[in-house]
Amino acid sequence: MPPKSTPPPEAPFDAQLGRRRRWKNLIAKQDALPWNFQSTTLALDSRFFTGLTSFATFLILAILAVILGTIIFNGLPGLSWRFITSGTEKDMFDVDKAGILPMILGTAARVILMTIFVIPVGVITAIYLAEYAHSTSLYTRIIRGAVNNLAGVPSIVFGLFGLGFFINYVGGSMDALFLPNNAEPVWGKPAILWASLTLAVMTLPVVIVATEESLRSIPPGLREASLALGATKLETIFRIVLPQALPGIMTGGILSVSRAAGEVAPILFTGAAYYMATLPTHLYDQFMDLSYHVFILSTQSPNIEKTRPILYATVLALLMLTFALNIVAILVRARMRKSMRALH
Amino acid sequence: MVKQDKRSVGWMGLKRGHRARPLEWIVEKFIFLVSLSAIVMVFLIFMFVAREALPVALGAVNSSLVRKTIPPEQMDTMSQAELMEYLELTPKQFAQMDKETLKDLMLVQVEAAAEAPKDKDAPLNTTTWSMLFKPHQWTGYDKPEYIWQPISSIHKYNLVPLIIGSLKTTLIALLFAVPLSLAAAIYVSQLANPKTKEWLKPAIELLAGIPSVVLGFFGLLVMASVMQAVFGYQSRLNSFVAGIALGLAVIPVVFSIAEDALTSVPRSFTQAALALGSSKWQAAWKIVLPAAIPGVFAAVVLGFGRAIGETMVVLMASGNASIVSWNLFDSTRTMTATIAAELAETVFGGHHYRILFLIGALLFIVTFLSNMLADIIIHRLKARLEGKA
Numbered sequence: 001m002p003p004k005s006t007p008p009p010e011a012p013f014d015a016q017l018g019r020r021r022r023w024k025n026l027i028a029k030q031d032a033l034p035w036n037f038q039s040t041t042l043a044l045d046s047r048f049f050t051g052l053t054s055f056a057t058f059l060i061l062a063i064l065a066v067i068l069g070t071i072i073f074n075g076l077p078g079l080s081w082r083f084i085t086s087g088t089e090k091d092m093f094d095v096d097k098a099g100i101l102p103m104i105l106g107t108a109a110r111v112i113l114m115t116i117f118v119i120p121v122g123v124i125t126a127i128y129l130a131e132y133a134h135s136t137s138l139y140t141r142i143i144r145g146a147v148n149n150l151a152g153v154p155s156i157v158f159g160l161f162g163l164g165f166f167i168n169y170v171g172g173s174m175d176a177l178f179l180p181n182n183a184e185p186v187w188g189k190p191a192i193l194w195a196s197l198t199l200a201v202m203t204l205p206v207v208i209v210a211t212e213e214s215l216r217s218i219p220p221g222l223r224e225a226s227l228a229l230g231a232t233k234l235e236t237i238f239r240i241v242l243p244q245a246l247p248g249i250m251t252g253g254i255l256s257v258s259r260a261a262g263e264v265a266p267i268l269f270t271g272a273a274y275y276m277a278t279l280p281t282h283l284y285d286q287f288m289d290l291s292y293h294v295f296i297l298s299t300q301s302p303n304i305e306k307t308r309p310i311l312y313a314t315v316l317a318l319l320m321l322t323f324a325l326n327i328v329a330i331l332v333r334a335r336m337r338k339s340m341r342a343l344h
Numbered sequence: 345m346v347k348q349d350k351r352s353v354g355w356m357g358l359k360r361g362h363r364a365r366p367l368e369w370i371v372e373k374f375i376f377l378v379s380l381s382a383i384v385m386v387f388l389i390f391m392f393v394a395r396e397a398l399p400v401a402l403g404a405v406n407s408s409l410v411r412k413t414i415p416p417e418q419m420d421t422m423s424q425a426e427l428m429e430y431l432e433l434t435p436k437q438f439a440q441m442d443k444e445t446l447k448d449l450m451l452v453q454v455e456a457a458a459e460a461p462k463d464k465d466a467p468l469n470t471t472t473w474s475m476l477f478k479p480h481q482w483t484g485y486d487k488p489e490y491i492w493q494p495i496s497s498i499h500k501y502n503l504v505p506l507i508i509g510s511l512k513t514t515l516i517a518l519l520f521a522v523p524l525s526l527a528a529a530i531y532v533s534q535l536a537n538p539k540t541k542e543w544l545k546p547a548i549e550l551l552a553g554i555p556s557v558v559l560g561f562f563g564l565l566v567m568a569s570v571m572q573a574v575f576g577y578q579s580r581l582n583s584f585v586a587g588i589a590l591g592l593a594v595i596p597v598v599f600s601i602a603e604d605a606l607t608s609v610p611r612s613f614t615q616a617a618l619a620l621g622s623s624k625w626q627a628a629w630k631i632v633l634p635a636a637i638p639g640v641f642a643a644v645v646l647g648f649g650r651a652i653g654e655t656m657v658v659l660m661a662s663g664n665a666s667i668v669s670w671n672l673f674d675s676t677r678t679m680t681a682t683i684a685a686e687l688a689e690t691v692f693g694g695h696h697y698r699i700l701f702l703i704g705a706l707l708f709i710v711t712f713l714s715n716m717l718a719d720i721i722i723h724r725l726k727a728r729l730e731g732k733a
Binding site for chain 1: 365368371372374375376378379380381382383385386388389392393395396523524525527528530531532535536542544546547548549550551553554555556557558559560561562564565566592595599623624625626629646649650652653654655656660680683684687688700701704707708711712714715716718719723
């Protein structure tokens with residue numbers, strides 16, 4: 001890098017010279033330099049830093065590629081049809097006997113349950129924020145702050161919250177109310193319902209932000225036309241605005257599903273089971289989970305070398321699930337942004 | 345007579361510009377109520393995590409292993425309230441028990457007292473604030489030390505090793521992730537040509553789609569071995585490996601927020617700089633970046649919140665030994681990993697359980713404050729840029 005930014009050594013004394021002397025100095029210095037000095041340094045500088053920042057960008061992409069490449073390369077051989085479609089015996093670390101079907105089903109079940117809880121609440125909150133709230137009022141600011149905060153709460157704290165609130169408080173109260181004679185808790189213990197509810201709280205901000213963005217991308221002219229034709233505000237929202245915003249709402253749902261499918265910390269204490277012989281049949285059953293299974297395989301295995309093939313295969317299955325969802329969401333969103341730019 | 349409506353937002357913003365029918369009025373009120381959900385949830389999270397931690401915070405928990413016992417024969421002379429307090433029962437539990445059970449419980453207390461370790465540390469209550477944060481001279485140690493050993497015969501609950509572990513890994517993660525993601529944000533938002541930008545941004549954001557358990561797995565199985573081969577340090581799993589793996593989780597957070605902040609600077613800033621003869625890089629570095637610097641700072645703050653709260657990566661890749669050391673290549677145990685690893689084995693409502701909830705409450709407070717800080721900064725930045733634009 002050329003020493004363009006370093007000040008000349010006599011700089012501190014410049015202040016003592018008269019203004020005219022300073023000018024003279026400056027002009028003399030300029031004359032002493034090659035005529036295109038400034039533009040060359042600029043070009044060099046620019047090229048150097050552009051290179052540096054683009055290097056950082058591609059380094060990140062390279063890391064991503066290495067991670068994905070390692071997992072795909074090592075995981076693909078183990079990802080047989082039998083592995084995906086069979087249940088697992090007690091020995092889940094054995095390459096020939098292990099299967100991940102119950103985990104896939106468990107993850108799917110908890111994620112679908114979560115969507116049922118989170119989509120209505122998230123969408124309605126987004127409708128309020130986009131259609132009703134005054135953007136500068138204090139109340140709106142507080143809601144937005146709460147949404148941002150909720151997005152930043154550590155996932156393990158959600159696990160504690162699920163245990164303290166859903167299992168101990170809600171579940172405990174339900175047991176006391178409906179089944180006072182049962183010695184064993186039915187609702188007041190880890191269950192798929194509580195895990196889904198905990199995840200629903202965690203992914204609420206994802207749905208709210210995505211839905212609000214899609215609501216705002218709908219041109220106001222549509223709403224005004226509807227209102228001008230005599231529709232009420234609510235009719236406008238439900239008949240005109242929401243159908244248009246559907247792709248955005250779906251994006252929010254997909255993103256929240258992909259986020260939730262990979263989370264382990266919130267379900268550690270709220271429902272995931274180390275091993276279960278049967279699939280969950282009730283809301284108060286525990287379940288086996290794909291991402292929790294990755295954790296078990298990589299930390300609890302008696303012989304990691306023997307477990308490695310199925311571990312990679314399980315990770316690949318999990319990644320395929322979350323990435324497929326993510327890519328769909330990104331494509332939908334990109335299309336939405338484009339149409340938004342075209343409309344405005 | 346219709347009263348003249350003021351041109352105002354109306355109560356709760358529901359009366360703006362239209363007059364709803366009764367049914368719709370109800371629906372709109374319902375929409376308003378549901379919109380409170382996010383606030384309610386943040387409030388509930390804090391309340392219920394703090395509720396379990398409160399007895400420790402107030403000093404109402406006693407983990408002392410030696411206590412005065414009452415022989416079971418004296419049960420009849422005690423009042424119900426005394427008995428309940430002595431056996432540490434809730435009124436509900438107490439009501440369910442008959443006399444025999446109570447007597448057995450009293451016997452258990454006497455036996456437990458007989459089996460208590462004859463250590464001089466045994467009578468200590470290790471859950472006081474000073475025991476949680478100050479070093480203590482334990483029997484068998486040469487000097488006062490910070491020790492987290494909840495499962496040993498004497499429960500040692502000093503939080504300092506965990507806090508240092510969390511800060512250490514977070515620091516490494518930020519040192520790794522922030523320069524990379526800021527450089528990438530500058531490149532993507534200012535320097536890259538629009539065509540490349542179109543696919544660069546989603547590609548980097550794809551990193552956010554990798555579940556943290558997969559990053560932890562990658563750190564544990566792949567990165568740990570590679571880095572040990574490169575640097576040749578002692579323990580395979582340490583805060584350095586965990587920090588780098590954690591950095592991968594932080595990069596998408598810092599990148600997307602910083603990129604948003606840089607993009608939100610009006611195009612006219614750059615155009616003016618370019619018109620005055622500056623290069624693209626100069627415009628980005630000297631004009632756009634200073635204008636967006638609060639947003640960049642907010643991105644770093646949020647990255648910090650993400651890093652300190654991340655659980656699975658550090659649980660799997662940090663080695664989980666609670667040592668007080670600033671050495672990057674020592675195995676380390678963070679606050680989040682401690683909760684995840686130990687909560688399942690604790691007695692419900694016991695002192696260990698409550699202390700883990702206290703750690704959770706501390707984490708919540710730290711991330712809450714950093715989120716709030718970032719939120720305020722971003723809001724100010726937006727207001728300033730919109731005012732100027």
